[in-house]
Amino acid sequence: MNDGEIAAWHYATRKPVRVTWKNGVVTKIENLNSGSSNAPADSLWIAPALFDVQVNGYGAVDFQRDDFTLDDLLTASRKLREHGCGKFFLTLITADWKQLTARFKRAKEFHAQSPELRASVAGWHIEGPFLSAAPGFHGAHDPKLMLDPTVEKVNELCDIAAGDPLLLTVSPERNGAIAAIKHAVSRGAKVSLGHTNASADVLKQAVDAGATGFTHLGNGCPRELDRHDNILWRVFERPELTVSLIPDKIHVSPALFRLVHRTLPKIFYTTDAMSAAGAGPGKFKLGAMELEVGEDQIVRQPGKTNFAGSALSPIDGVFRAAEMLGVPWQETWKRMAEAPAHFMGLKNEIAAKQPANFCLLHMADQKLERLHTVTPFTTQ
Numbered sequence: 001m002n003d004g005e006i007a008a009w010h011y012a013t014r015k016p017v018r019v020t021w022k023n024g025v026v027t028k029i030e031n032l033n034s035g036s037s038n039a040p041a042d043s044l045w046i047a048p049a050l051f052d053v054q055v056n057g058y059g060a061v062d063f064q065r066d067d068f069t070l071d072d073l074l075t076a077s078r079k080l081r082e083h084g085c086g087k088f089f090l091t092l093i094t095a096d097w098k099q100l101t102a103r104f105k106r107a108k109e110f111h112a113q114s115p116e117l118r119a120s121v122a123g124w125h126i127e128g129p130f131l132s133a134a135p136g137f138h139g140a141h142d143p144k145l146m147l148d149p150t151v152e153k154v155n156e157l158c159d160i161a162a163g164d165p166l167l168l169t170v171s172p173e174r175n176g177a178i179a180a181i182k183h184a185v186s187r188g189a190k191v192s193l194g195h196t197n198a199s200a201d202v203l204k205q206a207v208d209a210g211a212t213g214f215t216h217l218g219n220g221c222p223r224e225l226d227r228h229d230n231i232l233w234r235v236f237e238r239p240e241l242t243v244s245l246i247p248d249k250i251h252v253s254p255a256l257f258r259l260v261h262r263t264l265p266k267i268f269y270t271t272d273a274m275s276a277a278g279a280g281p282g283k284f285k286l287g288a289m290e291l292e293v294g295e296d297q298i299v300r301q302p303g304k305t306n307f308a309g310s311a312l313s314p315i316d317g318v319f320r321a322a323e324m325l326g327v328p329w330q331e332t333w334k335r336m337a338e339a340p341a342h343f344m345g346l347k348n349e350i351a352a353k354q355p356a357n358f359c360l361l362h363m364a365d366q367k368l369e370r371l372h373t374v375t376p377f378t379t380q
Contacts (some may be wrong), residue, residue, distance in 0.1 A: 002376050007032060007040040008360060010229030010350075011047035016040050021356035024376030031350060045361040047330075048337040049086025049373055050314040051348045053167060053268075054125055054216070054244065056091045057275035062092055063107070066099060070110040070117075077120040081373045084315035087122040087341070087348065088358040089167060094128025094141035097153070104160045111164075116377045119355070123165030123344060126157055127215065130180070131195035132171040136222025139195055149180035158187040165344050171196035172206035190344055193241070195220035202233045207240060213343060216272055217243040217260065218252040235264075242266040242343050247321035247332070248312040252306045254324040261325060268339035269317050269332070276311040281292045315371055328366060 002216055007018045016032040016039050032039055057063045059079030061072045073090075080088055090107055092100055104124065113115050130153075133143035147153070149170055158166060166189040173196060181191045193206055194215030213337060214235055221231050235241060244377055245260060247269045252260070271277060312320075314336060321332040339346035350358050357378070362370040 002356075004356070004374070006046065006360065007038060008044045008046035009040060011045055011333055011361075014330065016211075017046070019046060019350060019356075019358070024356050026350060026354050026356050029350065043363050043369075045330075046350065047333050047359050047361065047362055048348050049081075049351055049357045049359050049375065050318070050333075050336050051086045051087045051122070051338075051341045051346075052080070052085050052092050052271055052273070052314055052336070053089040053123070053340045053344060054127070054270040054272045055085075055088045056093060056273060057167055058273050058277050059330075060275050062275040064093060064095065064103070066103065066106075068103075070114060072109070072112075073110050073117055073121075074114065077117060080314065081120065081375060081377075082371075083171055083313040084329075084359050084373055086359075086373055086375050087120055089123045089125040089165070089344075090121050091125040091127055094131060095144050096145060097129065097147065100126070100129070101148055101156060101160060104157070108160060108162070108164075119357075119377060122341075123146070123167065124161055124321065125167040125169070127169040127194070129219060130168070130170045130174055130177065132173065132197055134197055137171075137195055137197050137220060139220045141195065146174075148175040149177050151180060151183045154180050154184045154187065154189070158184070158189055161189075163188075165346065166190065166212075167192060167344065168330070169194040170206075170211070171198065172209075172211065173198040173202050178202075178205050178209050181206055181211050182209040192244075197221070197231055198234070200237065203234055203238055207238060212239075212240075212242060214241045214243040215247050216251065216270065218256055219246065219272075225371060230236050239265055242268065244268055244334060245271045246270060246310055246312065247317045247324065247336075248310055249324060257321070257324045264353055266343075267335060269290070269321060269336040270316055270340065271312040271317055272310045273312060273314075274310065277313055315368070319368065329368075 002024045003022050005020045010017045016034050018030045020028040058076040061076040128141050129145050129147045130149040133146040169192045184191050191211040192213030192215045318332050322329040357375050360372045
Protein backbone atom coordinates (compact mmCIF):
# COMPACT_ATOMS: atom_id res chain seq x y z
CA MET A 1 0.00 0.00 0.00
CA ASN A 2 2.31 2.75 -1.25
CA ASP A 3 -0.50 5.32 -1.56
CA GLY A 4 -3.60 5.87 0.52
CA GLU A 5 -5.72 7.94 2.85
CA ILE A 6 -7.47 7.02 6.09
CA ALA A 7 -9.50 8.81 8.74
CA ALA A 8 -9.17 7.38 12.26
CA TRP A 9 -8.79 8.32 15.92
CA HIS A 10 -5.16 9.07 16.84
CA TYR A 11 -4.00 6.82 19.66
CA ALA A 12 -2.01 9.55 21.47
CA THR A 13 -4.20 12.64 21.09
CA ARG A 14 -7.49 10.66 21.20
CA LYS A 15 -8.71 13.01 18.44
CA PRO A 16 -9.74 12.25 14.86
CA VAL A 17 -7.20 12.72 12.07
CA ARG A 18 -6.88 12.06 8.38
CA VAL A 19 -3.54 10.58 7.29
CA THR A 20 -2.48 10.69 3.64
CA TRP A 21 0.54 8.88 2.24
CA LYS A 22 2.17 8.55 -1.17
CA ASN A 23 5.02 6.32 -2.34
CA GLY A 24 5.20 4.83 1.14
CA VAL A 25 5.72 8.20 2.88
CA VAL A 26 3.24 10.19 4.96
CA THR A 27 2.49 13.45 3.15
CA LYS A 28 -0.19 15.03 5.34
CA ILE A 29 -1.91 14.72 8.72
CA GLU A 30 -5.08 16.74 9.20
CA ASN A 31 -7.07 17.20 12.37
CA LEU A 32 -10.77 16.52 11.91
CA ASN A 33 -13.84 17.77 13.74
CA SER A 34 -15.24 14.88 15.75
CA GLY A 35 -18.78 16.04 15.05
CA SER A 36 -18.38 16.46 11.30
CA SER A 37 -19.68 14.15 8.61
CA ASN A 38 -16.15 13.12 7.65
CA ALA A 39 -15.19 12.01 11.17
CA PRO A 40 -14.08 8.39 11.44
CA ALA A 41 -16.08 5.61 13.03
CA ASP A 42 -15.70 5.54 16.80
CA SER A 43 -14.16 2.06 16.56
CA LEU A 44 -11.25 2.86 14.19
CA TRP A 45 -7.91 3.93 15.67
CA ILE A 46 -4.49 4.65 14.17
CA ALA A 47 -1.12 4.19 15.90
CA PRO A 48 2.53 3.78 14.85
CA ALA A 49 3.38 0.18 14.02
CA LEU A 50 5.02 -1.63 16.92
CA PHE A 51 8.82 -1.71 17.18
CA ASP A 52 10.59 -4.64 18.87
CA VAL A 53 14.33 -4.56 19.60
CA GLN A 54 14.58 -8.21 20.66
CA VAL A 55 13.26 -10.85 18.27
CA ASN A 56 15.12 -14.18 18.21
CA GLY A 57 12.72 -15.74 15.73
CA TYR A 58 9.03 -15.72 14.87
CA GLY A 59 6.31 -17.73 13.17
CA ALA A 60 8.22 -21.05 13.45
CA VAL A 61 11.36 -19.39 12.02
CA ASP A 62 14.50 -19.55 14.20
CA PHE A 63 17.15 -16.90 13.53
CA GLN A 64 19.72 -18.96 15.48
CA ARG A 65 20.28 -21.45 12.67
CA ASP A 66 23.15 -21.68 10.22
CA ASP A 67 20.80 -22.56 7.36
CA PHE A 68 18.12 -19.89 7.68
CA THR A 69 17.22 -18.38 4.32
CA LEU A 70 16.05 -15.07 2.92
CA ASP A 71 12.57 -16.57 2.57
CA ASP A 72 12.65 -17.57 6.25
CA LEU A 73 13.38 -13.99 7.26
CA LEU A 74 10.63 -12.69 5.00
CA THR A 75 8.19 -15.20 6.49
CA ALA A 76 9.04 -14.08 10.03
CA SER A 77 8.89 -10.41 9.07
CA ARG A 78 5.46 -10.79 7.47
CA LYS A 79 4.11 -12.74 10.44
CA LEU A 80 5.36 -10.02 12.79
CA ARG A 81 3.63 -7.45 10.59
CA GLU A 82 0.36 -9.40 10.91
CA HIS A 83 0.74 -9.01 14.67
CA GLY A 84 1.32 -5.27 14.59
CA CYS A 85 5.11 -5.09 14.41
CA GLY A 86 6.37 -3.01 11.49
CA LYS A 87 10.04 -2.88 12.51
CA PHE A 88 12.28 -5.09 14.64
CA PHE A 89 15.86 -5.81 15.59
CA LEU A 90 16.94 -9.27 14.48
CA THR A 91 18.51 -10.77 17.60
CA LEU A 92 21.30 -13.34 17.75
CA ILE A 93 22.06 -15.05 21.04
CA THR A 94 25.13 -16.76 22.49
CA ALA A 95 26.79 -19.24 20.15
CA ASP A 96 30.25 -20.28 19.08
CA TRP A 97 31.88 -17.01 18.02
CA LYS A 98 32.49 -18.09 14.42
CA GLN A 99 28.94 -19.37 14.10
CA LEU A 100 27.54 -16.19 15.60
CA THR A 101 29.43 -13.87 13.29
CA ALA A 102 28.66 -16.08 10.28
CA ARG A 103 24.93 -15.89 11.08
CA PHE A 104 25.20 -12.13 11.46
CA LYS A 105 26.95 -11.80 8.08
CA ARG A 106 24.37 -14.05 6.44
CA ALA A 107 21.47 -12.00 7.82
CA LYS A 108 23.18 -8.80 6.64
CA GLU A 109 23.52 -10.23 3.13
CA PHE A 110 19.80 -11.05 3.00
CA HIS A 111 19.04 -7.57 4.36
CA ALA A 112 21.02 -6.00 1.53
CA GLN A 113 19.21 -8.11 -1.08
CA SER A 114 15.64 -7.33 -0.01
CA PRO A 115 13.98 -3.90 0.14
CA GLU A 116 11.23 -5.48 2.22
CA LEU A 117 13.72 -6.67 4.83
CA ARG A 118 15.48 -3.31 4.84
CA ALA A 119 12.14 -1.73 5.67
CA SER A 120 11.32 -4.16 8.48
CA VAL A 121 14.68 -5.11 10.03
CA ALA A 122 15.63 -1.80 11.63
CA GLY A 123 18.82 -3.06 13.25
CA TRP A 124 20.66 -5.85 15.03
CA HIS A 125 20.78 -7.01 18.63
CA ILE A 126 23.63 -9.26 19.75
CA GLU A 127 22.65 -10.79 23.10
CA GLY A 128 25.75 -12.75 24.07
CA PRO A 129 28.24 -14.25 24.35
CA PHE A 130 29.46 -11.46 26.67
CA LEU A 131 27.13 -12.57 29.47
CA SER A 132 27.41 -14.03 32.97
CA ALA A 133 28.00 -17.78 33.03
CA ALA A 134 26.73 -18.04 36.63
CA PRO A 135 23.78 -20.38 37.26
CA GLY A 136 20.48 -18.58 36.82
CA PHE A 137 22.08 -15.50 35.33
CA HIS A 138 23.00 -17.19 32.04
CA GLY A 139 19.34 -18.14 31.51
CA ALA A 140 18.89 -20.27 28.39
CA HIS A 141 22.30 -19.21 27.01
CA ASP A 142 25.00 -21.90 27.00
CA PRO A 143 27.52 -20.89 29.71
CA LYS A 144 30.28 -22.93 28.01
CA LEU A 145 30.17 -20.53 25.07
CA MET A 146 30.41 -17.31 27.09
CA LEU A 147 33.35 -15.01 26.33
CA ASP A 148 34.92 -11.91 27.78
CA PRO A 149 34.25 -8.89 25.56
CA THR A 150 37.27 -7.36 23.88
CA VAL A 151 37.85 -4.32 21.71
CA GLU A 152 38.68 -6.67 18.83
CA LYS A 153 35.39 -8.58 19.12
CA VAL A 154 33.41 -5.35 19.45
CA ASN A 155 35.12 -4.07 16.30
CA GLU A 156 34.20 -7.26 14.44
CA LEU A 157 30.51 -6.86 15.31
CA CYS A 158 30.51 -3.16 14.46
CA ASP A 159 32.23 -3.86 11.15
CA ILE A 160 29.58 -6.45 10.23
CA ALA A 161 26.80 -4.01 11.16
CA ALA A 162 28.47 -1.50 8.82
CA GLY A 163 26.68 1.52 10.22
CA ASP A 164 23.31 -0.13 10.88
CA PRO A 165 21.85 0.40 14.36
CA LEU A 166 23.51 -2.12 16.68
CA LEU A 167 22.53 -3.08 20.23
CA LEU A 168 24.88 -5.17 22.38
CA THR A 169 23.78 -6.82 25.62
CA VAL A 170 26.75 -7.19 27.98
CA SER A 171 27.37 -8.37 31.53
CA PRO A 172 29.62 -5.61 32.88
CA GLU A 173 31.34 -7.79 35.49
CA ARG A 174 33.14 -9.80 32.82
CA ASN A 175 36.86 -9.16 32.39
CA GLY A 176 37.46 -6.21 30.07
CA ALA A 177 33.75 -5.34 29.88
CA ILE A 178 34.00 -1.71 30.98
CA ALA A 179 36.66 -0.93 28.34
CA ALA A 180 34.65 -2.85 25.73
CA ILE A 181 31.48 -0.91 26.58
CA LYS A 182 33.29 2.39 26.23
CA HIS A 183 34.74 1.32 22.88
CA ALA A 184 31.39 0.02 21.58
CA VAL A 185 29.75 3.35 22.36
CA SER A 186 32.60 5.17 20.60
CA ARG A 187 31.82 3.06 17.51
CA GLY A 188 28.16 4.10 17.60
CA ALA A 189 26.70 0.96 19.17
CA LYS A 190 24.18 1.03 22.00
CA VAL A 191 25.03 -1.05 25.06
CA SER A 192 22.42 -2.63 27.30
CA LEU A 193 23.34 -4.51 30.46
CA GLY A 194 21.79 -7.91 31.10
CA HIS A 195 22.21 -11.51 32.25
CA THR A 196 24.33 -10.01 34.98
CA ASN A 197 24.93 -10.11 38.71
CA ALA A 198 27.08 -6.98 38.65
CA SER A 199 27.56 -5.11 41.91
CA ALA A 200 26.18 -1.62 42.35
CA ASP A 201 29.69 -0.25 41.85
CA VAL A 202 30.21 -2.17 38.59
CA LEU A 203 26.81 -1.05 37.29
CA LYS A 204 27.85 2.54 37.94
CA GLN A 205 31.13 1.96 36.09
CA ALA A 206 29.19 0.55 33.13
CA VAL A 207 26.84 3.53 33.06
CA ASP A 208 29.79 5.91 33.28
CA ALA A 209 31.37 4.03 30.34
CA GLY A 210 28.25 4.67 28.24
CA ALA A 211 25.79 1.81 28.85
CA THR A 212 22.26 3.19 28.64
CA GLY A 213 19.93 0.19 28.84
CA PHE A 214 19.06 -2.95 30.76
CA THR A 215 17.79 -5.97 28.84
CA HIS A 216 14.52 -7.66 29.95
CA LEU A 217 14.69 -6.70 33.62
CA GLY A 218 13.39 -9.48 35.87
CA ASN A 219 14.80 -12.16 33.57
CA GLY A 220 18.29 -13.54 33.05
CA CYS A 221 18.55 -14.02 36.81
CA PRO A 222 17.76 -16.86 39.27
CA ARG A 223 14.19 -17.51 40.33
CA GLU A 224 15.27 -16.99 43.95
CA LEU A 225 17.20 -13.83 44.90
CA ASP A 226 18.71 -12.40 48.07
CA ARG A 227 15.99 -10.17 49.50
CA HIS A 228 18.56 -7.68 50.84
CA ASP A 229 20.79 -7.21 47.79
CA ASN A 230 20.02 -8.39 44.29
CA ILE A 231 20.24 -7.23 40.70
CA LEU A 232 16.67 -5.85 40.73
CA TRP A 233 17.31 -3.55 43.66
CA ARG A 234 20.62 -2.40 42.14
CA VAL A 235 18.96 -1.51 38.83
CA PHE A 236 16.17 0.31 40.69
CA GLU A 237 18.89 2.67 41.92
CA ARG A 238 20.05 3.44 38.37
CA PRO A 239 17.15 5.53 36.99
CA GLU A 240 19.34 6.72 34.11
CA LEU A 241 19.08 3.24 32.56
CA THR A 242 16.28 2.55 30.11
CA VAL A 243 14.93 -0.91 30.95
CA SER A 244 13.04 -3.31 28.73
CA LEU A 245 10.31 -5.56 30.10
CA ILE A 246 8.54 -8.59 28.61
CA PRO A 247 4.83 -7.81 29.16
CA ASP A 248 3.43 -11.34 28.93
CA LYS A 249 2.41 -11.79 32.62
CA ILE A 250 4.85 -14.72 32.69
CA HIS A 251 8.40 -13.39 32.64
CA VAL A 252 7.51 -10.53 35.00
CA SER A 253 4.66 -10.96 37.46
CA PRO A 254 1.91 -8.33 37.32
CA ALA A 255 2.89 -7.04 40.77
CA LEU A 256 6.56 -6.62 39.83
CA PHE A 257 5.52 -5.13 36.49
CA ARG A 258 3.57 -2.43 38.30
CA LEU A 259 6.37 -1.82 40.81
CA VAL A 260 8.93 -1.32 38.04
CA HIS A 261 6.68 1.31 36.47
CA ARG A 262 6.36 3.12 39.79
CA THR A 263 10.11 3.01 40.38
CA LEU A 264 11.86 3.62 37.06
CA PRO A 265 11.16 6.50 34.66
CA LYS A 266 12.40 4.99 31.39
CA ILE A 267 10.75 1.75 30.24
CA PHE A 268 9.95 0.07 26.96
CA TYR A 269 8.56 -3.34 26.07
CA THR A 270 9.94 -6.22 24.04
CA THR A 271 8.62 -9.68 23.26
CA ASP A 272 12.01 -11.50 23.38
CA ALA A 273 10.16 -13.70 20.90
CA MET A 274 11.56 -16.98 19.63
CA SER A 275 10.31 -19.25 16.87
CA ALA A 276 7.22 -20.37 18.82
CA ALA A 277 5.83 -16.83 18.86
CA GLY A 278 3.05 -16.53 16.34
CA ALA A 279 3.09 -20.30 15.82
CA GLY A 280 1.09 -21.86 18.68
CA PRO A 281 1.95 -24.68 21.10
CA GLY A 282 4.44 -27.41 20.18
CA LYS A 283 8.13 -28.26 20.05
CA PHE A 284 10.58 -25.71 18.67
CA LYS A 285 14.27 -24.95 18.38
CA LEU A 286 16.29 -22.00 19.61
CA GLY A 287 19.66 -22.67 18.08
CA ALA A 288 20.77 -26.05 19.43
CA MET A 289 18.17 -26.07 22.21
CA GLU A 290 15.01 -28.17 22.09
CA LEU A 291 12.11 -26.21 23.57
CA GLU A 292 8.52 -26.93 24.45
CA VAL A 293 5.65 -24.44 24.40
CA GLY A 294 2.38 -25.29 26.12
CA GLU A 295 -1.09 -23.84 25.86
CA ASP A 296 0.02 -21.36 28.55
CA GLN A 297 2.57 -19.92 26.04
CA ILE A 298 5.46 -20.59 28.43
CA VAL A 299 8.67 -21.55 26.62
CA ARG A 300 10.83 -24.02 28.53
CA GLN A 301 13.57 -26.54 27.99
CA PRO A 302 12.06 -29.99 28.66
CA GLY A 303 12.36 -30.89 32.33
CA LYS A 304 13.54 -27.42 33.39
CA THR A 305 11.72 -24.56 35.08
CA ASN A 306 13.61 -21.59 33.62
CA PHE A 307 12.15 -19.71 30.68
CA ALA A 308 13.82 -19.69 27.26
CA GLY A 309 12.56 -16.70 25.31
CA SER A 310 8.86 -16.07 24.85
CA ALA A 311 5.96 -16.95 22.59
CA LEU A 312 4.45 -13.48 22.98
CA SER A 313 3.16 -11.58 19.96
CA PRO A 314 3.79 -7.81 19.91
CA ILE A 315 0.11 -6.89 19.79
CA ASP A 316 -0.70 -9.16 22.73
CA GLY A 317 2.12 -7.50 24.69
CA VAL A 318 0.44 -4.10 24.44
CA PHE A 319 -2.90 -5.33 25.76
CA ARG A 320 -1.43 -7.52 28.50
CA ALA A 321 0.63 -4.57 29.71
CA ALA A 322 -2.50 -2.41 29.80
CA GLU A 323 -4.34 -5.08 31.78
CA MET A 324 -1.52 -5.41 34.32
CA LEU A 325 -1.30 -1.65 34.81
CA GLY A 326 -5.05 -1.04 34.72
CA VAL A 327 -4.75 1.63 32.02
CA PRO A 328 -6.14 2.10 28.49
CA TRP A 329 -4.20 0.37 25.71
CA GLN A 330 -3.24 3.75 24.26
CA GLU A 331 -0.96 4.36 27.26
CA THR A 332 1.00 1.14 26.82
CA TRP A 333 1.17 1.31 23.03
CA LYS A 334 3.87 3.98 23.07
CA ARG A 335 6.14 1.75 25.17
CA MET A 336 6.14 -0.84 22.40
CA ALA A 337 6.22 1.56 19.48
CA GLU A 338 7.85 4.93 20.03
CA ALA A 339 9.89 4.26 23.22
CA PRO A 340 12.06 1.39 21.91
CA ALA A 341 12.83 3.30 18.72
CA HIS A 342 13.70 6.39 20.76
CA PHE A 343 16.05 4.31 22.93
CA MET A 344 17.95 3.36 19.77
CA GLY A 345 18.01 6.96 18.52
CA LEU A 346 15.41 6.25 15.82
CA LYS A 347 11.98 7.66 14.97
CA ASN A 348 8.82 5.60 14.84
CA GLU A 349 5.90 7.98 14.62
CA ILE A 350 3.08 9.03 12.36
CA ALA A 351 4.39 12.29 10.98
CA ALA A 352 4.82 14.06 7.66
CA LYS A 353 7.88 12.88 5.72
CA GLN A 354 8.09 9.71 7.85
CA PRO A 355 7.47 6.21 6.41
CA ALA A 356 3.85 5.11 6.21
CA ASN A 357 4.24 2.47 8.90
CA PHE A 358 1.22 2.27 11.18
CA CYS A 359 -1.51 0.07 12.60
CA LEU A 360 -5.25 0.41 12.14
CA LEU A 361 -7.15 -1.02 15.09
CA HIS A 362 -10.84 -1.82 15.06
CA MET A 363 -11.87 -1.62 18.71
CA ALA A 364 -14.97 -2.45 20.70
CA ASP A 365 -15.11 -1.55 24.41
CA GLN A 366 -11.30 -1.34 24.66
CA LYS A 367 -10.98 -4.79 23.08
CA LEU A 368 -9.26 -5.40 19.76
CA GLU A 369 -11.56 -6.90 17.15
CA ARG A 370 -9.35 -6.56 14.07
CA LEU A 371 -5.82 -5.35 13.32
CA HIS A 372 -4.30 -4.19 10.05
CA THR A 373 -0.68 -3.08 9.72
CA VAL A 374 0.08 -0.67 6.89
CA THR A 375 3.58 -0.56 5.41
CA PRO A 376 4.82 0.01 1.86
CA PHE A 377 4.89 -3.80 1.57
CA THR A 378 1.38 -4.48 2.84
CA THR A 379 -0.50 -6.21 0.05
CA GLN A 380 -4.04 -5.32 1.10
